[in-house]
Amino acid sequence: MHAAHKNHDFEPKIAAFVCTWCTYAGADLAGTSRMQYPPNVRVLKFPCTGRIDPVFILRAFQKGADGVLVSGCHPGDCHYMAGNFHARRRFAAFRQLLDFVGVDLNRLQFSWVSAAEGGKWVEVVTGLTERVRSMGPMREFKELELEEQWSGKVDTPELQEAYEAIS
């Protein structure tokens, strides 16, 4: 289970948006069970996947995430009854949109991880980390962030440096 993650040229940054009742607890279980997984993931806790706004995913990519995970309760297990059902539709639509503007969906994963599925949490996080690592950095949004309108462009060494820092 434990991926050897030494000597990689590139360590992806993975943002995980999870619900507190299922997936956060599942990740806790992975901890109490002393399972091992790559340290690339940063967890942001929400009450429910229903609270997770597509803008957060977009923003995470813009702010440098190379991969994003959204995970919550299995259908029918939602602490709030229907939050994950609403989230499911929202993300079904949003991922199509991201795909359409050219975001490689291999960088974006949705999963159901229950409070009992510590092992699944490890699997999901490890799988996504390794997949994104093999894909290399998410260049698109980062490059875009550095771009200016031609009229406002000033080519400075700092900008050049920032560009080079992406990969």
Add this chain to the structure above:
Amino acid sequence: MQKTITEQNLRALIDLLVKKGTRVVGPRRAGSITLYEPLASGGELILGELPRRSAKEAFFPLCENILSFEKTTEGVKVADVDPSQFPETVIVGARPCDAAAPGILDAVFSWDYKDKFYLERRRKTTIIGLACTSCDDACFCTSVGLSPADPRGSDLFLTPLEGGGYACEAVTEKGEKLLAEFPQLFTDAEAAKALPQAEPAGEKLDLARIKSWLDGNFENPLWAEISERCAGCGACAFVCPACHCFDIVDEGGETKGCRRKSWDACGFGKFTNHASGHNPRDAQPKRYRNRIMHKFKYYDDKFGKTLCTGCGRCIRACPVGIDIAAVLEEISKK
């Protein structure tokens, strides 16, 4: 004797300037439209089309950084943008309505506060103007006192000639310098006949009369009549060569970011929104009134100039068909 240049040499001029490291901006194909953009070569220059946006962005960018900041343990580090890094620029093929705009805008950018961003770019820019031989029913430069062959604002002015090529008139020193720098591209020729200039349909307007009506009609039902249909977008202002409102925002992160200046428009509902939530221009007619007042009264009051070159872009761009030429005509009849 008159200097002339062939179209081929005009394109060659662009190539030479680009090679030299000068930024050359001219009408260029951008997707399905034409925009003033930096040209990579003379071949990219589009002649015979009015770009969708004006040339003002060469001096007054759509968006530019004015400073960057970074919070460190030692405090906040602020770095100003250094205007000396702005590139030397030549604008090629600016139509009279675009070439005339900076001359109008200089006043506001160098009045009490000297806007170094604008002024430095302006100083470093040479404008090669180009007379119009065709126009459409939105063009109304003649109505506001300009003409399709008006060299005002251009440093070098080109007039298309019958049988091809352009007559070149050096309007300013910058223009003469350009002629002198590339003598091989320009020929002295007997003046061939210039192509007939375009003839916009509108009659010349009595701008003084319009202004005097505006002076006394801050409140008038006309404003609502014209602009109830206004959707409140900024298309008119953003394509306008003379509109120059901007917003300043800080963007980026909490610890690191940029202060940016970008175009704004008085048509936006939030344009005059106060932090308190109060909005003095709380309805679209008040906002549209400001647009007309600013162009034909306030700017005149302050700088003695009209803030419109009659390019007609706002008429073409307006998604609800608000037609500034028609509005002016109506006011002039009042």
Add this chain to the structure above:
Amino acid sequence: MIDLAKKIEAPATIDITAYAGATEAIRAEAAKLLTEGAVAAVIGYIPGRRNGTAIPAIVTSPEKAQELIFSPACVNNLALYLTRAKKEVKGKGRLAVVAKGCDMRALAGLMGESQLKREDVVIIGVACAGVYGSGADRDAPLAEKNIARKCRECRVHAPEGADVVAGSLPPLPEFSPVEAEELARLEAMTPAARWAFWKEHFSRCIRCMACRSLCPFCYCEQCICDRNRPQAVEATPRPAGNMAWHIVRAMHLAGRCAGCAECERACPMDIPLNLLNRKMARELKELYGHEAGLEPKEKGPLNEYREDDDQSFIK
């Protein structure tokens, strides 16, 4: 409904003499409503100064109603003037609106979103064979080369659910669906190629917000993109913020956009915005069988769910 047989036989040029009948009917109905005092204003179209143009007009007198027209230049979706974004117009009182089939879909959507009550508006529907596209030749007869892209695939030529219907439909030629083809072309690309496509288009965006201002569904009191605490989308027209804005816009309209394509028409930078809307509309139809604007619906596809919704994408 449109007679298919008639459609196939029809010529490639649309006979718009029927539009004159629509004009007459609109004038009569508007004058009647205004004279009776049934409405405070009629929102319709009047000719613009320039040849082949028409502009929205808010008409309050029976005399002025005689200026109303319907022609292929009547491109605007007048549903816009019934939204809370146009408080000045809405504040006049009960309104009548001239609506093409495509505009009716926006009205239905607004009703579903509690923005409009059916009884508060008189809908003068108009049978519409098509309108001019952006930048099209407005002197030539309405035909394949100058008809708007959305009209080529229109399925709502005859407005349904209007209070009165003005005009009648001429025979309708069959046009190739260029938007659908463009969508298919994009979908066949690699993600990287699509990114390049949109990046190029969005980089041209100047954030004039015409797309937002013309959209009947962008009636928010405060757009999230105007907020700066927190800032969800950068306000400046840089490529990064532009991309974010257009993604957010498309997402907020998903399941709501009824395809009037006003965003695309209004865009002074010619960004093919309706492709995004169409893409989302198609996905939501495929996923949840939802089509926006066919009738006022209490809930859109993204504010309801089924327990057995597709979740094949969730691992």
Add this chain to the structure above:
Amino acid sequence: MSRIGVFVCHCGENISRTVDVERVAQAAARLPGVAYATDYKYMCSDPGQSLLKKAIAEHNLDGVVVAACSPRMHEKTFRKAAEATGLNPFVCEMANIREHCSWVHEDREEATAKAIDIVKLMAARVRRNRRLAAITVPVTKRALVIGGGIAGIQAALDIADAGHEVVLVEREPSIGGHMAQLSETFPTLDCSQCIMTPKMVDVANHPKITLHTYSEIEEVGGYIGNFQVTVRKKARSVDMAKCTGCGVCMAKCPQKKIPNAFDKDMGTRPAIYVPFPQAVPNTPVIDRENCTYFKSGKCGVCAKVCGPCAVDYTQQDELVTEQIGAIVVATGFDLYSIEPKPADSPIQGYGEFGYGTIPDVIDGMTFERLASASGPTGGKILRPSDGKEPKEVVFIQCVGSRAREKGISYCSKICCMYTAKHTMLYKHKVHDGQAYVFFMDARTPGKNYDEFWRRAIEEEEAVYIRGMVSRLYQKGDKVVVMGSDISVGIQVEIEADLVVLATAVQARKGADTLAQKLGISYDKYNFYSEAHAKLKPVECATAGIYLAGACQGPKDIPDTVSQASAAAAKVMTLFAKDQLEREPIVARVNERFCAACFACKKVCPYGAVEEKEIRDRQGNLIRVVASVNPGVCGGCGTCQATCPSKSVELDGYTDEQVMAMIEAL
């Protein structure tokens, strides 16, 4: 917020073994807004908490991040500690560097770097945390029980016995429900009425119980602790205050041939009637559809014979509004019928059993009435067609239940047991009769249940045939039962005198309508949904509404009574306080920016969003906006993710907090 304290816990060695806690504290000290950072061996210990409290006071901290274990472990601990110093508990957050870091990573460098990042995220969040105040809601200590069957009766009595007022609403003219119809009950064969009627009388006599029979719920407004419930009291045509229950009206009513639904239409009753002799209240109602006076204006015998002049033909439906603090829903069940169903119904009838056209094919409840001493036959088992005593009776289990092809996949739970009971009752009454039972398998989990079932086979000689019945048809005066015995693999054909179908338990007709009034959810069979299948089996997700009995799903009497008492206990727990306090993680609407599209209302799983009118001082309506009732909001935040303009925000998880965290990624 700008003076945050970061406290990094070693957790003995649990964290410090893999995470360099000192370095985490040092890095934390440099974060924006952090005024103080330290590390300590055990933050959760008494000295650890003292350290926290002392630092808050000494360094004038206005926010706290405890980098330690999971917030699920100790968030409460540290929030309490912070609160003790006068700090708002909601500005204290935990950075989980144990379960999410030290325990799952081995590399010290990597784990330390990650721990620093986690602290950074939480510090960014805490800077935007708002000081939240606990929400209190007043509680009206008055319960509504909907349904007067055994579940409703039990719940009502329990709550009333605890000293709280109860309003019990029953749709029928009498309380009692299905249990009053039963003859005997499994597994003890108690006489159902003997144990039921005393409870009914208790209800009628209880000073704390207001009974509305022949009444329905018209409208429900409000929220936990503060419901307003309007009850429609249908016109009884008899003044309950005057009626003495003497029964003369019923005896004198000339219209006596109305099928008695209580007896499954086997007996008859007059047009002015009580459903059964032990009815509570013992006040008759006039069945206006069948009453000659109401049909033709002639007759009026009952009014003439009524001594106290209680009969009132002019009576109208009456609407009564009750202020209620908690609601127990105990609306019970209906039995499936094999009759043909509408074309669009997902549930099918049984054509192969004759769609209910064979007179001697009856359901279990009809058999109960036949077996009941107070039933239409006086307790004799006589078949409906010709009144003969059946000598061979076939019982068929799982009719409609566990029958996916008929549209119901669930097990009705009680049929195995009551069929076994029926075979016994039959054998007791028809000594020379033979009972056959077709069954898929017997489900007898319950105290003394399996013993009871075995007794039916071993002592009462019921023949159990494992298999399904494929067809029933009339042949002469017999009903031919064609089935299979899968244990021996043969086809079986029995010529029976009577066939009894153990039909499925279904949700009450109209259960969905009531659920919509109450704002509670229900499954695809219209059974009401509990908030959690395991841990909240009595609560609805809508706060303040509780479930009892078969309205939630098929149940037998002991389970029903247990759940009813549990629901009562929940109500009493709620009523133990004058004010309801809850975590302030609730959504709030920014009314200024709300565009009133009500998308939030559409997605709210709790029905917490209301439409609020904003009026000027003269009372003119200015606009309508969404408004969240904090007493009802569950705190999921689906509204905020749905709101296009983010004009509704979930406290504790605002966009500002989330964006700050994303920024700090």
